[in-house]
Amino acid sequence: MSSGNQAQIRNFSIIAHIDHGKSTLADRFIQLCGALEAREMQNQVLDSMELERERGITIKAQSVALNYTARDGRTYRLNMIDTPGHVDFSYEVSRSLTACEGAVLVVDASQGVQAQTVANCYTASELNLTILPVLNKVDLPSADPSRVIKEIEDIIGISAEHAIRASAKTGEGVAETLEAIIEHVPPPRGDTEAPLKALIIDSWFDNYLGTISLIRVMQGKLKLKDKIRLMATGHECVIEQLGVFTPKRKPVSGLNAGEVGYVIAGIKDIRDARVGDTITLAGRPAGEPLPGFKEIKPRVFAGLYPVDSADYDAFRDALGKLCLNDASLRYEPETSQALGFGFRCGFLGMLHMEIIQERLEREYNLSLITTAPTVVYEVLTNKGRVVQVENPAKLPDPSAIAEIREPIITATILVPQEYVGGVIGLCVEKRGIQKGLLYHGRQAMLTYELPLSEVVLDFFDRLKSISRGYASLDYDFLGFRSSNLCKLDVLINGDKVDALSVIVHREQSQYRGRELTKKLRELIPRQMFDVAIQAAIGSKIIARETVKALRKNVTAKCYGGDVTRKRKLLEKQKEGKKRMKQLGSVEIPQEAFLAVLQVNEK
Amino acid sequence: MFNFAVLPPLSLYIHVPWCVRKCPYCDFNSHEARAAIPERAYIDALLRDLERELPRVWGRTVHTVFLGGGTPSLFSPEAVDRLLAGVRVRVPLAPDAEVTLEANPGTVDIERFQGFRDAGVNRLSIGIQSFDPEKLQTLGRIHGRAEALQAAEAARVAGFENINLDLMYGLPRQTVEQALADVQTAVAIQPAHLSVYQLTIEPNTLFHAKPPVLPDDDTSWEMQNQIQDLLAEQGYKQYEVSAYAKPGYECRHNLNYWRFGDYLGIGAGAHGKITGTQGITRLWKTKHPGNYMEKAGTSAALGGIHNLAPQDAAAEFLLNALRLTQGFASSLFQERTGLALSIVEESLRLAETKGLLNRDHATIRPTELGRRFLNDLQVLFLPETSRHQTRFVAHG
Numbered sequence: 001m002s003s004g005n006q007a008q009i010r011n012f013s014i015i016a017h018i019d020h021g022k023s024t025l026a027d028r029f030i031q032l033c034g035a036l037e038a039r040e041m042q043n044q045v046l047d048s049m050e051l052e053r054e055r056g057i058t059i060k061a062q063s064v065a066l067n068y069t070a071r072d073g074r075t076y077r078l079n080m081i082d083t084p085g086h087v088d089f090s091y092e093v094s095r096s097l098t099a100c101e102g103a104v105l106v107v108d109a110s111q112g113v114q115a116q117t118v119a120n121c122y123t124a125s126e127l128n129l130t131i132l133p134v135l136n137k138v139d140l141p142s143a144d145p146s147r148v149i150k151e152i153e154d155i156i157g158i159s160a161e162h163a164i165r166a167s168a169k170t171g172e173g174v175a176e177t178l179e180a181i182i183e184h185v186p187p188p189r190g191d192t193e194a195p196l197k198a199l200i201i202d203s204w205f206d207n208y209l210g211t212i213s214l215i216r217v218m219q220g221k222l223k224l225k226d227k228i229r230l231m232a233t234g235h236e237c238v239i240e241q242l243g244v245f246t247p248k249r250k251p252v253s254g255l256n257a258g259e260v261g262y263v264i265a266g267i268k269d270i271r272d273a274r275v276g277d278t279i280t281l282a283g284r285p286a287g288e289p290l291p292g293f294k295e296i297k298p299r300v301f302a303g304l305y306p307v308d309s310a311d312y313d314a315f316r317d318a319l320g321k322l323c324l325n326d327a328s329l330r331y332e333p334e335t336s337q338a339l340g341f342g343f344r345c346g347f348l349g350m351l352h353m354e355i356i357q358e359r360l361e362r363e364y365n366l367s368l369i370t371t372a373p374t375v376v377y378e379v380l381t382n383k384g385r386v387v388q389v390e391n392p393a394k395l396p397d398p399s400a401i402a403e404i405r406e407p408i409i410t411a412t413i414l415v416p417q418e419y420v421g422g423v424i425g426l427c428v429e430k431r432g433i434q435k436g437l438l439y440h441g442r443q444a445m446l447t448y449e450l451p452l453s454e455v456v457l458d459f460f461d462r463l464k465s466i467s468r469g470y471a472s473l474d475y476d477f478l479g480f481r482s483s484n485l486c487k488l489d490v491l492i493n494g495d496k497v498d499a500l501s502v503i504v505h506r507e508q509s510q511y512r513g514r515e516l517t518k519k520l521r522e523l524i525p526r527q528m529f530d531v532a533i534q535a536a537i538g539s540k541i542i543a544r545e546t547v548k549a550l551r552k553n554v555t556a557k558c559y560g561g562d563v564t565r566k567r568k569l570l571e572k573q574k575e576g577k578k579r580m581k582q583l584g585s586v587e588i589p590q591e592a593f594l595a596v597l598q599v600n601e602k
Numbered sequence: 603m604f605n606f607a608v609l610p611p612l613s614l615y616i617h618v619p620w621c622v623r624k625c626p627y628c629d630f631n632s633h634e635a636r637a638a639i640p641e642r643a644y645i646d647a648l649l650r651d652l653e654r655e656l657p658r659v660w661g662r663t664v665h666t667v668f669l670g671g672g673t674p675s676l677f678s679p680e681a682v683d684r685l686l687a688g689v690r691v692r693v694p695l696a697p698d699a700e701v702t703l704e705a706n707p708g709t710v711d712i713e714r715f716q717g718f719r720d721a722g723v724n725r726l727s728i729g730i731q732s733f734d735p736e737k738l739q740t741l742g743r744i745h746g747r748a749e750a751l752q753a754a755e756a757a758r759v760a761g762f763e764n765i766n767l768d769l770m771y772g773l774p775r776q777t778v779e780q781a782l783a784d785v786q787t788a789v790a791i792q793p794a795h796l797s798v799y800q801l802t803i804e805p806n807t808l809f810h811a812k813p814p815v816l817p818d819d820d821t822s823w824e825m826q827n828q829i830q831d832l833l834a835e836q837g838y839k840q841y842e843v844s845a846y847a848k849p850g851y852e853c854r855h856n857l858n859y860w861r862f863g864d865y866l867g868i869g870a871g872a873h874g875k876i877t878g879t880q881g882i883t884r885l886w887k888t889k890h891p892g893n894y895m896e897k898a899g900t901s902a903a904l905g906g907i908h909n910l911a912p913q914d915a916a917a918e919f920l921l922n923a924l925r926l927t928q929g930f931a932s933s934l935f936q937e938r939t940g941l942a943l944s945i946v947e948e949s950l951r952l953a954e955t956k957g958l959l960n961r962d963h964a965t966i967r968p969t970e971l972g973r974r975f976l977n978d979l980q981v982l983f984l985p986e987t988s989r990h991q992t993r994f995v996a997h998g
C-alpha cells in the first residue's frame with residue numbers, strides 16, 4: 001500500500017469505560033490483522049506498563065498501525081490510537097481524539113453508558129469525529145442491548161440503531177467493526193503540499209533513543225534529516241528516526257499528511273515535546289500551530305518524604321527518572337519540621353498520585369511518607385497580591401489574608417435512578433451546587449459544581465458506595481471561587497506537626513478536627529507515655545484525644561541458651577519502628593499522615 | 603578484633619525432650635512420650651555428645667549443670683545418676699557446682715526426689731504454674747492443686763533446700779485476686795526461689811492457633827505490681843525480669859546466661875555458646891529426639907554453628923545483661939565480649955537520653971522505665987541491618 005494514498009487510511013480511537021473491554025477488543029483487531037504472531041500476543045498488548053496491566057487502565061497513549069484487507073478486496077492502513085482511560089488524563093484524551101477522524105464507542109451491553117464514556121464522546125463530537133457504537137459482551141446472560149441502545153441515544157445523542165453487537169471475548173462482531181470503520185470513518189484529507197503541521201499525541205523517554213513522540217501529521221510531510229521546530233517551546237532539532245508501530249517499532253523514511261507514526265529527534269527533555277504541541281519544519285514553518293494546546297497544570301499536591309532520611313538522594317534521582325517520562329509530574333524540594341527533607345509533588349489527580357507513589361515504592365524500592373493531598377488555593381493578601389498555596393502549612397497568617405479562593409470543578413455524575421437521592425445528599429454534604437438533573441430512561445445525569453478539595457478527599461469512594469458501584473464521575477476544572485476557609489493544625493504532645501495541617505471550610509472545621517484527632521488516636525500506637533493529639537484553628541484548640549501510655553514492653557521468658565528467638569522478636573519490633581517517623585519522642589506510623597483522607601461519614 | 607583476658611565461667615545444659623503431655627502454651631522442643639522413654643539410649647547419646655564437645659572446653663571447670671526440658675523428672679533416679687556420673691568423669695565439675703533438675707509435680711514422689719538428690723542434684727525447679735484447679739486444666743497441666751502442694755512438700759522432705767517454683771500469671775480469664783492467691787500459696791511453702799512469668803502466646807503453640815481470652819494490659823499490669831510488692835514484703839528479691847530469690851539463692855545457672863557466660867548444650871535441640879581465643883561460637887544440636895540419638899557424637903548431630911560478629915556479640919551481651927535488675931559492672935562487657943565498651947557508646951547514650959538506662963563509673967543498669975520497657979531498651983543495641991538484608995531475613 002502506498003503510504004501517500006490517504007483514501008486508504010483510517011485513523012480511529014476506542015472510547016470505553018474501564019472494564020468495558022477496550023483492550024480486549026484492541027487485541028482482537030491486532031490478531032485479525034495478523035500484526036503479531038500468536039506467541040507474541042500477550043494479553044492487552046497496548047497496556048505495556050506493568051502497573052497498567054494490573055490496574056486494567058491505560059496511562060500513556062499508544063498507537064498501532066494495522067494493515068487490513070477489507071471485504072472490498074483493498075488493503076487499508078488502520079491507525080488505532082489508544083487513549084488513557086481516566087478522568088485525571090482528560091487532556092491527553094482530547095489530544096488523542098484530535099488525531100483521529102473516527103471513534104469506536106464501546107459500551108458494555110449489560111452495564112450501559114458511564115460518565116467517563118459520555119465525557120469522551122462529547123469531546124469526540126466537538127472534534128467532529130464519526131462515532132461508531134459497539135455493544136460489547138453481548139454473550140453475557142445479563143446483556144440488555146435494547147436498553148443500552150436507548151441509553152446511548154438518550155444520553156450521548158447519537159443514533160445507535162445500527163450499533164454492532166460484539167463480544168471481544170468470543171470474536172463475534174470484530175470483523176464487522178473493522179468493516180464499519182472503513183465504510184463510515186472518513187479518510188484523512190490533509191494537504192500534503194502545505195507547510196508541515198504534526199500533532200504530538202504523546203511523548204515518552206527511552207534510555208537509548210531519548211524522547212520518542214507519537215505524532216499525527218495533519219498537513220504537509222516530514223522525512224529523515226528534516227530540521228523541525230516545536231512551536232510551543234521553539235525548540236529546534238533534526239529528525240533522526242521516523243517510523244510506525246506495528247505494534248513493534250518499524251522505521252520508515254517519511255510520514256505524510258494523514259499518517260500516524262513516531263519521531264525521534266535527539267530531544268533530551270520530554271518537556272520540549274509537549275503533548276498537544278505542533279511540529280513544523282524549521283525551514284518552512286506553518287503560520288499557526290494546531291488549536292487546542294494547553295499547558296497542563298497539576299491540580300493535586302502532596303508532600304512526599306523518605307521514611308529514612310538517608311534515602312533522600314535516591315528519592316530525588318527516582319523522581320528525576322519518572323519525570324523523564326511524565327511531563328505532568330512536578331516536584332520541588334520542601335522541608336517539613338516534622339518530616340525533614342522531601343519534595344512537594346504536583347499531580348493531575350488522585351489516580352496519578354497513587355500511580356507515582358506506587359511506582360516509586362515498587363520500582364525504586366523507596367519507603368515514603370505521603371502527606372494528605374491538597375489542592376492549590378489562591379490567596380488574595382491585604383496588599384492585593386495573589387499567592388498560590390500548594391501546601392497548607394504555607395498559608396499566610398490569617399491577618400494578612402483578604403480572601404482565600406478554592407478550585408471548583410463541574411462534575412458530571414451518571415447514576416441509576418434509585419440512587420439519585422443518595423448522590424444528591426453526598427453532593428450537598430460536599431458543598432456542591434446543583435446545575436442540572438436529567439433523566440434518561442433508567443439513568444440520571446447530575447451536574448454539580450463542587451470544590452475540588454472535597455472530591456480529592458473521599459468523594460469518589462463515597463459515590464461508589466452510595467450507588468453500589470454503579471455511579472460514574474467525570475469532571476472539568478471550572479475556576480477559582482472565594483470561600484470561607486481556614487487552616488486546621490494538629491498538635492502532638494503540644495508541638496504543631498506541619499505535615500498534618502489541612503485547609504478546611506470553616507463550617508466543617510469542628511467536625512473535621514474531631515474526626516481527624518479520633519482517626520489519629522486509632523493510628524498512633526500506644527507508647528511509653530501518654531500522647532496528646534489536639535486539633536487547633538489558630539490558637540484555639542477545638543478537639544483533643546489521648547493515646548494512653550503502654551504499661552510495659554518486656555518479654556517475660558528467656559529461652560534458656562537460645563538467644564536467637566529473642567533476637568528475632570526484637571528485630572521484628574525494630575523493623576516496625578523503622579516504618580514509623582519519630583516526631584520528638586513520639587513515633588508516628590506512615591499511615592497517620594493520610595488520616596485526613598479517612599474521615600468518616602457524618 | 604576480640605581480645606579476651608579471661609575465659610568466662612562455664613555451665614552445662616542438658617535437654618530432655620519428652621513430656622507426658624504437651625502443654626498448649628509451650629513452644630520448647632518437647633514431645634509427648636507415647637511409649638516408654640528410651641532412657642538408656644538417650645543417656646548414651648548425651649554422653650557421646652558431651653565427649654565430642656570436650657575439645658571446645660578442654661581443662662575448664664563446669665560450675666553449674668541444668669537438666670531442663672521437656673520433663674527431666676520423667677527420668678528414673680538411676681538414669682540421672684548414670685548421667686551425672688558420666689558427666690563427672692568427662693569434665694571437671696566444681697565441688698560446689700549447682701545442679702538443677704526441672705520437675706513436673708505430676709511425675710514425682712518422695713523416693714524419686716531422694717533418688718535425684720542421691721544422684722547429685724542439689725536444686726529442684728518445680729513447674730507448678732498455678733494452684734488453681736480450673737487454671738491448671740486450661741493450661742493442660744497433668745497435675746492438680748493437691749499434686750502441686752504435695753510435690754513441694756515431698757521435695758522439702760527429701761532434703762532439698764534450694765527449690766524453685768515456676769508460676770505464671772495473666773492466665774486465661776484470671777483476675778488480679780486469683781493471680782495473687784497463687785503467689786500467696788507459693789510463698790507459704792517458702793521456696794528459696796520463685797520464677798513468675800506472664801503467660802504469652804507464642805507462635806507454633808495450640809494457644810496460638812486457638813487463642814484463649816487473656817486479661818487486658820491494665821489487669822496484667824496490676825497483677826505484676828501486686829505480685830512484686832507481695833514478694834518484696836516476703837523477702838524475695840527480684841534480680842531479673844521474672845526471677846525472685848531469697849538472698850544467696852539466685853539461680854547461678856541462669857545468672858551465667860544473663861552475664862553472657864559460656865555453656866555447653868547437649869541433648870536434642872540444645873544450644874551452646876563457647877568463647878575461644880578467636881571469638882564467640884554459637885552452636886546447636888539437631889532437634890528431633892530420634893535423629894539426635896542416632897547421630898549424637900558425630901558431626902551430623904550438629905544443627906548449626908556460627909561465630910558471632912563483633913556487633914552481634916555486643917548486642918547479645920546487652921540483650922542478656924540488661925534483664926538483670928541491678929544491671930552489670932561496666933568492666934564485664936569487655937571481659938565477656940572481648941570488645942571495648944566504646945563500640946556501644948552511641949546506643950548507651952541514646953538509652954540514657956530516653957531515660958531507659960543509668961550509668962555511673964562502675965555499673966550500667968536499666969532504670970525503672972527501662973525495666974518496664976526492656977524491649978525498647980534492647981532494640982537500641984541491635985546492629986543496623988541494611989534494608990536489603992532485612993528483606994531477605996523477613997522472607998526467609
